[in-house]
Amino acid sequence: MNVAAPQSPLLRWVYRGYMLAFLIYLAAPLFAAGMFAFNDSMFPALPWNGFTLDWFFSSTEPKIGMFHDRRLLRGLQNSLIIGVAVSAMAVAAGTCNAFLFERKQFPGKNIFYILMIVPLVIPGVILGISLLVFASMIANGLEETFGIEWDFLRPGIFLVILGQFSFLTTITSLVIAARLRKFDIALEEAAFNLGASRLRVLMTVTLPYLMPALFSAFVVAFLVSFENFNTTLMLVGSDAPLTITMYDRMVKVGSTPVLNAVSFFLMVGSGALALLSVVVQRKDEQT
Amino acid sequence: MARSDVTKLSFILLFAPFALWIALLIILPQLGIGYISLREKVGPGEYTFGVSNYVAFLSEPIYWNTLLRTAWMSILVTAMALIVGFPVAYYIAKIAQRRSRAALFLMCLIPLWVSDLVRAFGWIVILRETGLVSSFLQKIGLVSGPVEFLYNDATVVMGLVYTVVLFMIVPLVSTLDGMDNSLIEAGYNLGGSRFTVFRRIVVPYAMPGIVAGCIIVFMLTAGSYLTPILLGGKNSMWFTEQIYEQFVTRYNWESGATFGVLLLVFTSFVVWLGLRLTDQSLASTVAKD
Numbered sequence: 001m002n003v004a005a006p007q008s009p010l011l012r013w014v015y016r017g018y019m020l021a022f023l024i025y026l027a028a029p030l031f032a033a034g035m036f037a038f039n040d041s042m043f044p045a046l047p048w049n050g051f052t053l054d055w056f057f058s059s060t061e062p063k064i065g066m067f068h069d070r071r072l073l074r075g076l077q078n079s080l081i082i083g084v085a086v087s088a089m090a091v092a093a094g095t096c097n098a099f100l101f102e103r104k105q106f107p108g109k110n111i112f113y114i115l116m117i118v119p120l121v122i123p124g125v126i127l128g129i130s131l132l133v134f135a136s137m138i139a140n141g142l143e144e145t146f147g148i149e150w151d152f153l154r155p156g157i158f159l160v161i162l163g164q165f166s167f168l169t170t171i172t173s174l175v176i177a178a179r180l181r182k183f184d185i186a187l188e189e190a191a192f193n194l195g196a197s198r199l200r201v202l203m204t205v206t207l208p209y210l211m212p213a214l215f216s217a218f219v220v221a222f223l224v225s226f227e228n229f230n231t232t233l234m235l236v237g238s239d240a241p242l243t244i245t246m247y248d249r250m251v252k253v254g255s256t257p258v259l260n261a262v263s264f265f266l267m268v269g270s271g272a273l274a275l276l277s278v279v280v281q282r283k284d285e286q287t
Numbered sequence: 288m289a290r291s292d293v294t295k296l297s298f299i300l301l302f303a304p305f306a307l308w309i310a311l312l313i314i315l316p317q318l319g320i321g322y323i324s325l326r327e328k329v330g331p332g333e334y335t336f337g338v339s340n341y342v343a344f345l346s347e348p349i350y351w352n353t354l355l356r357t358a359w360m361s362i363l364v365t366a367m368a369l370i371v372g373f374p375v376a377y378y379i380a381k382i383a384q385r386r387s388r389a390a391l392f393l394m395c396l397i398p399l400w401v402s403d404l405v406r407a408f409g410w411i412v413i414l415r416e417t418g419l420v421s422s423f424l425q426k427i428g429l430v431s432g433p434v435e436f437l438y439n440d441a442t443v444v445m446g447l448v449y450t451v452v453l454f455m456i457v458p459l460v461s462t463l464d465g466m467d468n469s470l471i472e473a474g475y476n477l478g479g480s481r482f483t484v485f486r487r488i489v490v491p492y493a494m495p496g497i498v499a500g501c502i503i504v505f506m507l508t509a510g511s512y513l514t515p516i517l518l519g520g521k522n523s524m525w526f527t528e529q530i531y532e533q534f535v536t537r538y539n540w541e542s543g544a545t546f547g548v549l550l551l552v553f554t555s556f557v558v559w560l561g562l563r564l565t566d567q568s569l570a571s572t573v574a575k576d
Binding site for chain 1: 293298300301302304305308309312313315316317319320323371374375377378381382391393394395396397398400401402403404405406407408409410411412413417418419422449468471502503506509510511512513517527530531534535540543544547550551554555558569
């Protein structure tokens with residue numbers, strides 16, 4: 001008998017009903033956004049005119065599918081570039097941070113630890129504008145005093161990467177540090193005793209142990225980067241990532257089923273990635 | 288090379304990226320908007336310093352009303368997310384069978400990996416005049432014409448709760464998971480009613496999770512941009528929208544930076560107050576993973 005559960009059968013059913021209602025609430029908008037990608041109509045609305053894949057693959061006006069829409073494809077490409085670059089950087093920096101806070105003792109460690117968490121509690125819009133302001137101040141200063149034009153400090157992919165990096169690093173650091181905390185230091189000592197160099201121990205003992213955490217940190221960072229909007233919006237230049245392109249389309253053109261197709265594509269893609277990272281972690285916990 | 292030198296070198300190598308990251312991407316940019324917010328344009332390329340941007344904020348009711356409105360709505364959304372999310376977290380952590388627990392938890396996490404934009408778009412498709420709910424109501428004859436469910440505050444709150452409730456559930460599940468059922472049993476054995484056991488045992492035990500969830504949810508809500516705009520329309524009066532407008536539409540960086548500083552100070556204050564009132568620290572709540 002589970003003492004934590006309601007005792008009367010009626011209450012138990014009410015509770016189950018609540019859970020079901022909650023899951024429906026969670027699924028409803030995702031379902032609605034995905035469903036109309038397959039409706040053979042010019043608008044993402046009822047009535048249902050039959051199943052079609054045109055909104056993915058059609059190349060003729062007026063129904064241009066997402067795989068033939070040049071702007072959406074360019075957005076997707078920019079998102080991929082930004083996502084891979086920022087995740088790689090965030091995992092690298094996160095690994096350094098994890099070692100710094102798990103292995104080193106230094107004065108002011110607690111304050112630095114809080115500083116490490118702070119980026120997570122600053123609203124994304126503020127991270128965006130502050131970086132925009134700061135980069136422009138540097139760029140203007142350089143231009144006025146030395147006459148150097150550093151275009152990468154103007155809104156564009158580089159600033160988007162920096163902006164996302166600024167808070168993703170906190171997430172990757174926490175994920176990797178959690179795994180490093182569980183590491184048995186005796187394994188490293190054994191390797192040292194057997195005559196291995198520091199580098200060798202790191203490459204053959206510690207990093208392989210951290211691998212699952214590095215992988216899931218990368219996936220999490222990639223997904224968050226891919227779906228990020230607030231920080232990106234403030235830093236975006238002419239080469240916008242997919243979420244911004246989609247938003248522009250929604251506001252300027254209004255909603256067409258091609259946006260549903262993109263939504264469906266994003267849901268399937270990120271769902272698969274998230275599942276992959278869960279599977280890797282699960283497998284790792286069993287060993 | 289002596290061992291202590293190696294230790295020192297490796298410390299410097301590990302500390303350098305951390306210091307660069309925090310200094311260049313967090314601290315200096317924040318000081319940067321602080322600096323810009325104190326600047327006032329008097330002519331082309333000429334500036335004086337003063338608090339006139341802040342005075343302008345206070346003297347324009349629409350600005351501080353927007354901030355207050357954002358604050359109240361965020362607190363409301365946080366409370367709603369707690370009320371909606373707590374039973375779900377309790378079910379996952381304490382009631383569900385071992386097998387279904389993992390599945391339920393995963394199902395709750397799925398929307399987390401879908402962009403805000405897609406979720407808001409989904410709600411638009413459901414709730415707008417030509418949307419699913421409206422067509423359904425017309426079909427069963429409850430209403431005669433199309434009904435618009437978008438562009439009102441209730442929808443905005445509902446949509447915001449939707450986007451943030453998962454950040455409430457995750458920390459709650461992880462704290463409730465650690466609670467031993469015998470604590471509840473002991474409460475009953477000592478004659479406690481359901482309500483007493485809940486209030487005196489379950490809630491205090493879950494407190495770190497509640498605080499962590501509330502902080503994250505509040506920050507996310509106050510800083511959200513897409514959901515209020517897309518579900519509330521252009522006149523949803525959300526503070527981040529004002530910041531965006533000042534920066535991008537009006538190109539008035541001075542007042543945009545002022546708004547940014549105000550939002551940051553305000554949200555930090557609420558987080559600090561929350562931690563203070565419940566005797567928690569940032570490291571023990573938000574970073575607890």
